[in-house]
Amino acid sequence: MGRRASGVSQWQLVVGLEARREFDMGELRDRTRLALSLAAGVGGMLVPVGIYLAINAGHGSTQGWGAAMSTDTAFSLGVLAVVGRRMPPGVRVFILTITVVDDLLALGVIAVAYSDRITVPALLVAVGAFAVVLLVRWLGSRRGIVYALLALVAWVALLESGVDPVVIGLAMGLLTYAYPAARADLERVSGLFRLFREQPTPELGRTVRAGIASALSPNERLQRMYHPWAGYVIVPLFALANVGIPVSGEELGRAFTSPITLGILLGYVLGKPLGIVGATALATVVSRGRLRVPVGWGAVAAGGTMAGVGFTVSLLIATLAFDGARLQEAKIGILSAVLGSFVAGRLVTGLIGVLPRPLQLRALLGKAEMIVDLGVPVDPDRDHVRGPRKAPVTVVEYGDYECPFCGQAESVVRELLGDFGDVRYVWRHLPLTDVHPHAQLAAEAAEVAALQGRFWDMHDLLISHQGDLTIDDLLGHAADLGLDLRRFERDMRAHAGATRVAEDVESADLGGVAGTPTFFVNGRRHYGAYDIAGLSEAVRAARERAAVAA
Template sequence: MVDQYVPADASRPISRLTRPVKYFFHMKVAGGILLFLNSVLAMVWANSAWHESYHDLWHAPVAIRLGEFTLSYPLEHWINDGLMVIFFFVIGLEIKREILVGELRSVKKALLPIIAALGGVVVPAGLYLAINRGGAGESGWGIPMATDIAFALGMLAILGRRAPVSLTIFLTALAIADDLAAVLVIAIFYTAKLSVSSLLAGFGLLGVMMIANRLWVRSPLVYALLGVAVWLAFLKSGVHATIAGVLAAFCIPARMLVEPDTFLSAGRQLLDKFDRLTKAMPSLPESASKWRGRTGIFQNQHQIETIESLEKVCEYSQTPLQRMERGLHLWVTILILPLFALANAGVEVIGDPREMLLTPVTMGVVFGLVFGKPVGIFLFSWIAVKLGWCVLPAGARWKHILAIGCLAGIGFTMSLFITGLAFTDRTLTNEAKLGILVASMIAVILGGIALQLAGRKEKAVCAPDLDDEAEA
């Protein structure tokens, strides 16, 4: 947005070089593309002649030592239990934002995506358990419950160009409610032996974060330091450390210091002051005037103070929650999630791939994501609408809801994450990962076909269908 105010002749060579990169990273589909490329790289690497180096890299020990204190884990553990905490922190910020000002702020607005998400959780888990009941892979029932929000939204942006805008909002709210359910499942069902003292310490530190919030502390550094302490406490407690990220996010202030009216008034006054100071400056030779806007060395102290005041007003008109979410989102998209995919998507195919595809774990994951997700989301949404509890998103038809259900079958990031919690056996882990990758590819294809069919102009028909019933 700032670039549009910079004159063309003032563009630096580095700006011209980095502009395409910035454009790519700010595309909605950038995260999905990077996840896909890193997943392919992981698969190729894990099944190449250098497959041992793949596993050796991620199991290499990495230690942090401060005096007597030592924290030592394999590199994969640092990614899954360390960097992924930032991903869950951003999820927590998104959930809090949606509850305060978004699609989850009222029961009426939130009801349909929440009910749809419930269907997208219950039915896939039920299908998985139906196939794996009593088997070695029974504990993986949480794997097909999840939806990869970045991947799903990216695919919707590519495949659903003619879809109503309300579908994007619906999928976002559904995926956030889905993520909240996944977080609860991780906290309740995939928790190791509890250390009560560490858990109490973690909640005590969360209390300190809430007090800082109530005292109007806005410094990101304060919350970062407290957040690391909360993470360490949960890491030692037995509750999965990523839960700390979600809980810490709910402690971040969502209030602005400067209201919109005050911001407009102060902004105008400061801009007017800067204008007067600029006009009062002595005229400069043409050669010097040419460079004034580029170097800034001709700005006097009063101008600099005015600019700094304007920066403060802009900062105080935003909430810390918004600033943190915006600041971390790009790093999560271009670094953390692709690195997680590279470390976790390396499925080593041993023996006949067809035999792996027919194992109960792989079939349970595929059936759960490919069939359970769309059936659960569509069925629960249809029942809720028919009972009069809620209405379809503006401009959406039942074919759109089915298409969204298909795209929600892209489990990927969260499904891979739960796989690492559900299984310790390498064979079961590889079977689940293969199921996730296959199911996600099928979900993309089915979602694209469903969106294309839903986007076609409806021809007049004599018999009413589900869409006609919805509009009645």
């Protein structure tokens, strides 16, 4: 069991890390959404178990009820990627939260109902090791080796106790903080780079690498380390090692008359969506609307069908509950549920796709309020705005005139504004003075030009001449624009634009912005690529949501 549990633990670690990231930085920052997903997760387990027990009553196979309840995160998100391309991003978070809930419950079920005789001393060691993990975390330690050793002790102790140790991976992932890189940490790394440039020694090289690593959250570092292995190696190997079944007409005929196969199949394909949609609706009604679905009910139904994929944990429980022919029947039921959920998901998304566009958007998006990441709302009377003042979509960029990536993004922004006539664009300053010595002066020059009503003209010159930002260059730009040079030079020497730049920097801090360019689309931070495809997709999604909310 050790090797199998080790692989599943690593996959559960990745699931826990992704869920924690949503909890700290994503949709689950709104704790009401977390509560709703918890209710949906519990409902999505109880109904399938009820169906399995009803079908298997009196057949001596009720002990396999655990194989009908747990959603496989990797496979369900894979189904979503294939059949749910039009689904809003909230569906992925909804499914992810549901899978974490039923993973935790399923692993508890394994510990209680499917473990051999429990050795209490070893179990106490495992609990003690995890308690030390919590203590070390509370003390603020960021030494990964400490957590790794404590997790290893807990894992081995659980294995020795007779309790399946896969829960350790999920628990460690859920405990691992996620946060954007702080500007102070990035400035510290810049300082280390300068030291290394002056004195390129191996010791400083190690210090720079350690500094870069510490600027990233532990969650992000671990996801980058484990996700490829877990997704592309561990889960497929687990599947190959555990799925092996003889497929013949006789085997399939016998399986589909077996209550084990039918209980698992119907539990997943029928019970999962019924449990998820029903529990979500019940929680919404009981809370009198305080718990609101972050997506439309059509998307909830589609997500429910896609959550009906039980594989990794389901196979694990099946191997613990059955052997011989009954195990083969359970495996056929699990594999059939994968196919059945795929077909059901395709059917639901297809039905949503044929609805008239307004109904389709309502079914997918609903009317829940979006979480806003932008620290200071856009004020058309204060901010520099390009495009219609009352456009349904607003793109805000925090930028630095000396940042080469901002220069690359400028052509994307112009193409975006050309493609979408109903988008307004806002530039806010974030000069990264620790790496760009002329950025502050350039930002002030833009604001001084704004005092003469020529902000965007100066902006375009600065962003397209990023190597020409000395004071003499800026005076030359002002002359090219036909500005009042005396006034421009006087205002520059008096730093007349510095206060406005500082206000933008403060608003960036409030929004957790540390680097450039950083984009916000209708108040939501854009984490994807800032190429034309990525930003256009974000703009279309924001426009659709704005249309539903109108």
